[in-house]
Amino acid sequence: MRFTELRTLLGECLRHQPGRTWLLLVLTPLGAVTPGLTALGLQWIVDGVLTGDRPTIVGGAICAATAGAFALAGSRVVQVQTGLVANEVGTVLGRRTMRWCATLPTTAHLEDTESLRRIEQIRGLGPRTVSFGLNCLSVAQSGLWLVITTVLLARVHPVLLALPLFAVPSILLTRTTSRRMEAASAATTERNRAEQHLFTLITEANSAKELRLGASGGYAAGIARRLRDERAAILGRATLAVGALTLIGSLVFVAAFLGALLLTARLALSGTVTPGALLLVATLGGQIRGQLDLLSQALTRTARGLTMTGDYLWLRDLHAASSGGTLAPPDRLSDGITLTGVDFSYGGPPVLRAIDLHLPAGATVALVGDHGSGKTTLVKLLCGFHRPVAGTLTVDGTPLGELDSEAWRERVTSAFQDFSRFPFLAREAVGVGDLPRIDQIGEAAEKGGAAQVFARLPEGGETRLGKALGDGVELSGGQWQKIALSRAFMRGTPLLAVLDEPTAALDAAAEYEVYQRYAQAARQWQEATGGITLLVSHRFATIRMADLIVVLDGGRIIECGTHAELVALGGRYAHLYDLQASAYR
Ligand SMILES: Nc1ncnc2c1ncn2[C@@H]1O[C@H](COP(=O)(O)OP(=O)(O)OP(=O)(O)O)[C@@H](O)[C@H]1O
Numbered sequence: 001m002r003f004t005e006l007r008t009l010l011g012e013c014l015r016h017q018p019g020r021t022w023l024l025l026v027l028t029p030l031g032a033v034t035p036g037l038t039a040l041g042l043q044w045i046v047d048g049v050l051t052g053d054r055p056t057i058v059g060g061a062i063c064a065a066t067a068g069a070f071a072l073a074g075s076r077v078v079q080v081q082t083g084l085v086a087n088e089v090g091t092v093l094g095r096r097t098m099r100w101c102a103t104l105p106t107t108a109h110l111e112d113t114e115s116l117r118r119i120e121q122i123r124g125l126g127p128r129t130v131s132f133g134l135n136c137l138s139v140a141q142s143g144l145w146l147v148i149t150t151v152l153l154a155r156v157h158p159v160l161l162a163l164p165l166f167a168v169p170s171i172l173l174t175r176t177t178s179r180r181m182e183a184a185s186a187a188t189t190e191r192n193r194a195e196q197h198l199f200t201l202i203t204e205a206n207s208a209k210e211l212r213l214g215a216s217g218g219y220a221a222g223i224a225r226r227l228r229d230e231r232a233a234i235l236g237r238a239t240l241a242v243g244a245l246t247l248i249g250s251l252v253f254v255a256a257f258l259g260a261l262l263l264t265a266r267l268a269l270s271g272t273v274t275p276g277a278l279l280l281v282a283t284l285g286g287q288i289r290g291q292l293d294l295l296s297q298a299l300t301r302t303a304r305g306l307t308m309t310g311d312y313l314w315l316r317d318l319h320a321a322s323s324g325g326t327l328a329p330p331d332r333l334s335d336g337i338t339l340t341g342v343d344f345s346y347g348g349p350p351v352l353r354a355i356d357l358h359l360p361a362g363a364t365v366a367l368v369g370d371h372g373s374g375k376t377t378l379v380k381l382l383c384g385f386h387r388p389v390a391g392t393l394t395v396d397g398t399p400l401g402e403l404d405s406e407a408w409r410e411r412v413t414s415a416f417q418d419f420s421r422f423p424f425l426a427r428e429a430v431g432v433g434d435l436p437r438i439d440q441i442g443e444a445a446e447k448g449g450a451a452q453v454f455a456r457l458p459e460g461g462e463t464r465l466g467k468a469l470g471d472g473v474e475l476s477g478g479q480w481q482k483i484a485l486s487r488a489f490m491r492g493t494p495l496l497a498v499l500d501e502p503t504a505a506l507d508a509a510a511e512y513e514v515y516q517r518y519a520q521a522a523r524q525w526q527e528a529t530g531g532i533t534l535l536v537s538h539r540f541a542t543i544r545m546a547d548l549i550v551v552l553d554g555g556r557i558i559e560c561g562t563h564a565e566l567v568a569l570g571g572r573y574a575h576l577y578d579l580q581a582s583a584y585r
Contacts, residue, residue, distance in 0.1 A: 005309040009133040016092055017085045024081055028137045031074050032144035035291070036152055037067035039283040047276035082134050090127030093312060097122050100319040105405030107385040109318060112347055113190060120193045121311045129312070132305030138298035142291050149284050153260075156277045157267060163285065166256035167292055170249030174296040177242040178303045184238035185304075188231040195231070198224040205474070246296075253292070257285045322387075325402035329411050333361035333495050333530035335396045337382065342391035344377060344555075351377050352555045355391065359548070361530035364522055366543040368573060369552035375536045376416075378552070379498050382534065383412050395495070410434075411529075413491035414498040417536075419484035421475075423468035426454055427461030429483050433490030441490065447517045448486025449510065453479045478510065485514060489521065493529045497522065500536040515542055540580045549573065 013021040041064025048056030101119070109115035146164050153160035198220050201207040208217070264281045267273045342355040352374045359365050367375040380386050381393060384405055393400045400408065413433065422429045430450050431438030441461070445451040457463035457473060464472030465483070475483070481503065488497070499518060503511040518533070525531030537543055544563040551559035551566070551573050559571050566573035 002306040002310060005306040005313065006133075006136060008313060009130065009305065009309050010136075012093065013085050013089050013130065013134070016089050020081045020085045024078060024085065024134070024137055027074050027078050027081075028141045029144055031071065031078065032141045032148060034067040034071040034074070035145060035287050036148040036284070038064050038071070039152065039280050039287070041065070041067060042283055043274070043276035043280040045276070046279050047274045050275055078137075082131055086127040086131035086134060090125075090130040093129065094126040097125050097312060097315055100315050103406070104319055104322060105384060105409070106322045106387065107380075108322075108387070115318075116193065117186070117189045118311045118314055120189055121308060122315055125308055125312055129305050129308040132301040133309055135298040135301040135305065138294060139302055142295040142298065145291055149288065152284060153281065156264060156273055156281055159263060160260055160281065163256055163260045164288065166253045167288060169252050170246075170292055171295065171299075173245045173249040174292075174299055177245050178296075178300040180238050180242055181300065182303055182307060184234050187234050191227045191231045195224050195227045198227070250289070253289065257288070260285055322405075325399075325404060327398060327403050329403050329408050329495060330396050330398075331529070333396055333532065336361040336363070336530075337496070337532060338392075338394050338397075339381075339388075340392050340394075342381065342388045342393060344381060344386065344389050346377075350389075350555055352381070352388075355557060357550060357557060357560070359532045359534070361396075361532065362526040363547040364519075364533040364535065364545065365548045365550060366535045366537060366546035367550050367552060368537075368543055368576070373552040374555040375552055376500055377555075379414075379500050379534065379536060382496060383414060383498065384408055411491075411493070411495040412498070413488045413494040413496075414500065415485050415488035416498075417501040419481065419487075421466055421480050422483075423464070423466035423472060425461065426450070426457055426463050426465055426483065429465055430461075430486045430490065433487030434492070437490060437492070441486070444486045444489035447489040447521060448484075449482035449514065450486035453482050482510075489517075493531070494525055495529055495531050497525060497531060497533045498536075499534070501538070511539075511542075515545075519545065540577050544577075 010021070041060045041062070044056050044060025044063065046060075048054065048058075048060055101122070109119065146167070150161060150164050153163055202217060202220055202224075260281055261278070264273065264278050268275050268278050337359040339355045339357045342352060342357075343350055344352040355378070367378060369375055377386075381388060384400055384403075387401060395403060395408070422432060424432065427441055427445075428438065430441045430445055430448070433444065441450075445454065445461075453475065454460045454463075465475060466472045467474065485503075488499070491497075497518075503514055522531070522533040525533070535542060535546060543549060547562065549559075549561060549563060549566055550557055551571075553572065559566055559569060559573050561569065563577075567577060568574075
């Protein structure tokens with residue numbers, strides 16, 4: 001049983017909807033009493049009729065009618081109140097998870113499969129989770145009902161005590177089946193996510209273009225079909241197994257029920273019990289099946305609701321654990337950023353090994369290396385998206401992990417090669433680079449080139465971009481890149497400015513202009529805050545301008561120095577530089 005999840009869910013319901021939740025907690029035990037009272041009432045009516053005892057008939061009728069009416073009204077009230085509680089509390093939980101997802105300081109969870117599976121589950125977190133979880137009250141009700149039924153049956157004959165016991169295999173099998181369905185659902189989540197992703201690839205203009213040109217749409221569709229077939233096979237096998245187990249459980253109980261009826265009939269014939277007892281046993285026995293069905297459904301739903309609550313708690317703990325320290329970053333860098341013995345892996349083989357590097361305050365540093373050598377990974381560590389597996393990363397001597405992540409992020413600006421194409425208004429797509437200053441995008445738009453893009457849009461900066469949030473204007477790759485670059489200029493006084501190959505989609509003239517403006521901005525940042533500019537590039541015309549050049553290979557630093565020093569060294573940098581320079585000769 002997932003007691004932590006249960007406590008969390010009921011705790012949230014009591015906090016946000018105390019009145020309604022208490023009403024549900026009170027109505028639950030009452031709901032367990034009514035079926036027994038109905039059966040007793042019916043027994044008294046029959047016995048009264050057979051003995052001609054009017055008060056017994058009237059008492060039985062009142063008892064059965066009151067219990068029946070209460071059962072009817074009570075179940076309706078429970079249904080409505082559960083819906084209202086689930087809606088309110090589910091909305092609160094959904095809002096909270098959205099906020100946690102959006103503000104998690106690290107992004108490591110978005111790059112590993114198990115976490116992505118959980119995030120996928122969390123996507124559906126809301127009213128349904130709570131209403132599923134609240135089925136635990138139905139489980140409790142059915143349990144109580146089972147106790148009352150046992151007592152009533154034992155009054156007829158002690159052997160009948162065993163009747164509910166024959167329900168135990170069915171309950172145990174129900175638990176097995178719900179676990180089996182849960183496992184099947186978990187096993188298919190990743191396939192489902194991958195299939196959705198492939199569908200997006202096939203249907204999104206950008207990726208569809210490449211798939212069409214490579215005539216590889218069929219290939220992607222083939223993978224999606226395989227995933228769908230595997231998913232269907234897993235769910236199909238689980239459904240068959242669950243069906244078979246449920247049938248076995250039901251047959252065991254039906255056989256026992258028939259035996260109970262025959263025994264009671266014999267007792268009635270011998271005069272040991274009244275004939276009405278036969279009706280009591282038949283009514284309660286008949287209810288056992290229905291109640292077991294309810295119990296089975298309630299157990300399955302509770303398990304699903306609590307599994308989802310488990311994912312919610314995972315996200316809460318992840319958020320709490322990764323929220324970084326409390327120290328404010330320095331106003332200006334005096335020493336710089338230092339990495340000592342830093343190792344990093346994405347869960348597999350090491351991607352960065354034994355990195356010892358000092359990025360001096362005010363310097364422009366270039367990272368050079370083959371594809372996959374670890375440049376972007378190093379950038380991600382510096383931005384605080386991931387934490388080193390070993391070693392330390394300090395900012396003016398303070399470990400990055402001890403700085404308030406959000407405050408550090410506010411002092412970092414970045415433009416990445418795989419920049420986002422935000423489907424906002426054009427000025428917003430720039431302004432989100434520093435939300436509090438969204439009304440002052442003018443300078444950033446000029447420096448990054450977005451101003452030229454705005455000039456060609458039908459409604460300038462007020463034009464919606466892309467199609468995701470409405471019928472916006474689609475931009476060219478270079479235009480999107482200018483928007484992304486301008487976004488990176490939004491931060492007024494960064495301590496770290498990262499340019500991770502952000503100009504790949506620009507032509508040579510535009511790239512030259514951008515780097516000129518960056519160099520100018522970098523000088524301002526250096527003077528104002530001792531800010532470090534980090535360039536990741538494969539273009540040596542850009543790289544050679546840096547104060548310090550770091551060459552990475554297989555996750556290790558193999559060379560480090562100025563352009564002149566590295567050329568004089570005659571190593572990997574000199575070789576790569578020569579190769580590129582000769583291409584222009
Ligand atoms: N999310 C991830 N999960 C697992 N491995 C990853 C992930 N991202 C990168 N890697 C691996 O880490 C290594 C370094 O990748 P990284 O992106 O840092 O290289 P890079 O030097 O920036 O390459 P490029 O010049 O192509 O951008 C590669 O082997 C890559 O396969």
